[in-house]
Amino acid sequence: MQQETTHRSVHLISPRGDARAAARTSLPGNPLAASAARRFVRAALADWTRLGMVATRGADRLADDAVLVVSELVTNAVVHAGTTVEVAVRLDGPSEDDPASLVVEVSDHHPARAVRSDAPDPGAASGEPEYGRGLQLVAALAASWGITYRPGLKAVWARLALDGRGAAGMAQRGLRAAEILAPAPRRAVRDDRDWTGRGALSFLAEASDLLAGQLDEDMVAALAGQLLVPRLADWCAVWLDGEAGPVPRLAKVWHADESATESLHAVLAKDPPRPADDARGAAVTVPVAWPPEAASVRERNAVAVRLTAGARPVGTLLLGREGSPDGRAGVPGEATALIEDFARRVGLAIGAARAYTRQATISRVLQRGLLPAQVAQIPGVDSSLVYEPSDEGLAGGDFYDIFPAGSGGRWCFMLGDVQGSGPEAAVVTGLARPWLRLLAREGYQVGQVLDRLNGLLLDDAMEAAEAAALMVAGPATASAHHGTHDGPQSRFLSLLYGELTPLPDGVGVRCTLACAGHPLPLLLRPDGTVRPAAASQLLLGVVEDAAYESQTFDLEPGDTLLCVTDGVTERRSGQRMFDDGDGLARALTECVGLTAQGVADRIRQAVHTFADAPPDDDLALLVLQAR
Numbered sequence: 001m002q003q004e005t006t007h008r009s010v011h012l013i014s015p016r017g018d019a020r021a022a023a024r025t026s027l028p029g030n031p032l033a034a035s036a037a038r039r040f041v042r043a044a045l046a047d048w049t050r051l052g053m054v055a056t057r058g059a060d061r062l063a064d065d066a067v068l069v070v071s072e073l074v075t076n077a078v079v080h081a082g083t084t085v086e087v088a089v090r091l092d093g094p095s096e097d098d099p100a101s102l103v104v105e106v107s108d109h110h111p112a113r114a115v116r117s118d119a120p121d122p123g124a125a126s127g128e129p130e131y132g133r134g135l136q137l138v139a140a141l142a143a144s145w146g147i148t149y150r151p152g153l154k155a156v157w158a159r160l161a162l163d164g165r166g167a168a169g170m171a172q173r174g175l176r177a178a179e180i181l182a183p184a185p186r187r188a189v190r191d192d193r194d195w196t197g198r199g200a201l202s203f204l205a206e207a208s209d210l211l212a213g214q215l216d217e218d219m220v221a222a223l224a225g226q227l228l229v230p231r232l233a234d235w236c237a238v239w240l241d242g243e244a245g246p247v248p249r250l251a252k253v254w255h256a257d258e259s260a261t262e263s264l265h266a267v268l269a270k271d272p273p274r275p276a277d278d279a280r281g282a283a284v285t286v287p288v289a290w291p292p293e294a295a296s297v298r299e300r301n302a303v304a305v306r307l308t309a310g311a312r313p314v315g316t317l318l319l320g321r322e323g324s325p326d327g328r329a330g331v332p333g334e335a336t337a338l339i340e341d342f343a344r345r346v347g348l349a350i351g352a353a354r355a356y357t358r359q360a361t362i363s364r365v366l367q368r369g370l371l372p373a374q375v376a377q378i379p380g381v382d383s384s385l386v387y388e389p390s391d392e393g394l395a396g397g398d399f400y401d402i403f404p405a406g407s408g409g410r411w412c413f414m415l416g417d418v419q420g421s422g423p424e425a426a427v428v429t430g431l432a433r434p435w436l437r438l439l440a441r442e443g444y445q446v447g448q449v450l451d452r453l454n455g456l457l458l459d460d461a462m463e464a465a466e467a468a469a470l471m472v473a474g475p476a477t478a479s480a481h482h483g484t485h486d487g488p489q490s491r492f493l494s495l496l497y498g499e500l501t502p503l504p505d506g507v508g509v510r511c512t513l514a515c516a517g518h519p520l521p522l523l524l525r526p527d528g529t530v531r532p533a534a535a536s537q538l539l540l541g542v543v544e545d546a547a548y549e550s551q552t553f554d555l556e557p558g559d560t561l562l563c564v565t566d567g568v569t570e571r572r573s574g575q576r577m578f579d580d581g582d583g584l585a586r587a588l589t590e591c592v593g594l595t596a597q598g599v600a601d602r603i604r605q606a607v608h609t610f611a612d613a614p615p616d617d618d619l620a621l622l623v624l625q626a627r
Helices: 032-051 059-080 122-129 137-140 176-181 190-197 198-214 217-228 258-271 333-370 422-439 446-457 462-473 476-484 582-589 598-611
Strands: 008-013 021-027 085-092 101-108 144-150 153-161 235-241 247-254 283-289 301-309 312-320 381-388 398-403 411-418 493-502 508-514 523-525 528-530 553-556 558-564 619-626
Touching: 008 312, 032 059, 032 085, 032 101, 032 198, 032 422, 059 085, 059 101, 059 198, 085 153, 101 493, 137 153, 198 217, 198 333, 198 582, 217 235, 217 247, 217 312, 217 333, 217 493, 247 258, 247 312, 283 333, 301 333, 381 398, 381 598, 398 422, 398 619, 411 422, 411 558, 411 619, 422 446, 422 493, 446 493, 446 508, 523 582, 528 582, 528 619, 558 582, 558 598, 582 598
Parallel strands: none
Antiparallel strands: 008 021, 021 085, 085 101, 101 153, 144 153, 235 247, 235 312, 283 301, 301 312, 381 619, 398 411, 411 493, 493 508, 508 553, 523 528, 523 558, 558 619
């Protein structure tokens, strides 16, 4: 996911004494770049306004224009170049040729591709693709604009006059984005011609940001209502189609008069709108069966838009405005295209939320089935386990287990980490853990168990299992996987696997273990010395004929064995990792005299406090202490 973008402003004093400022940032070429660029420009202008470099009067309008310009330029660069995008914004003092101005420049690294400058057909708003509106908007807002080619770089720039002259000053005044999104429960918008200008574009850009951040379909429905009422409608309602059947559910109802919301809900719940699915997001007028006691309601009709995600209907948006007594819907053509454009964004947000919910549900089911409900208690050994997946909605790649392995008092333990996460990683976990149990109970030694598991991971059956997991995850996931891989994919696995048996005198246990591409286990003695308890070997699933070896040592009373995944050792704080300079060993040295539970808690706390941000990887650790 794209991280928050920061910028640095540079203030210069020219020989003439006029203040200048510049800010620059680099963004990855993905769909989130436009949103980050808008935040970046607003932050830079806020800084300069606070420092007095931009006049307070007109600063909001300038910010709205600059945000729209950078949004269009970045969208063009991402869609048509697909490379990292450089965004620069600066203040230029007045000169003989140009007035004081704000210059916005967006550069990409694919100068061979042309800049998109064709504007869509104004009458085809409902079919407009989601890739930007070309440079027509930039030309309308900027006093001047152009393209500069440099070696390996193409830069598109636009100059906005600070005094409001030029194209931006002559353009029709629309609603500012700040006005559109500010809470205003009683303010109605009725001059729909304003929405054909910058106000509509600002509204859609900011609304897209808000909708895209929601992962719950009911929250999307609620947010849609808050955005529409009262800005474009007196009331609205959102029905959501059931994924398992055609019966729609009235998810949210909003009314500009809060006291009327309950009665409106009662009326609408009785008769859901039924626009044809083939309308494909087009706004259509539908009748509303208002009861006789609602005679004071002037509008008799409403506008319905079918919400779709891709080609699949996901719900219906219904809205009404105070119309004329003759029963017209009261939504003029100037607002219809905007409503349809907004409805497309709502449908896509609902589809994304449902996909996330479906994925999270699958992962939770897999997580419950793939990990043991509780670990076994080993005679003569105290154990403590910490397991924290980085994302509670997705099945992590870390797994663990402790189990008895037949007669003779043999006990086995494992701590592993599968490459990646989600259903594919869960398939490997779901196969590796029972395979290990089966091989151990068949009497194979530690090294032999890893040899055979390595062969199984490279077997064709694993590819078939992963394909099945992708089908369960959904068509979108399967398509993405198919589009990025051209052949069978190895599924790497790091594993720490060991076996414990009682010592002949009955005091302590003998430990035999092997480490395949995993962080090395550490042995803490009662005197505070710490040493690695195994040698590092190749990851499982890489080389077919790899031979794995094991190490054996005794765990005597008071000895502590610490096993961790790379979520511990590679925990980051800036450029440093937790295990840099043997950080894990130093932390373990401070655990002398603690119980197994105390050691686990101390290491977990050290990992969490190592950085301010929460861990971004699964965290698992297992402590075994002989008594």
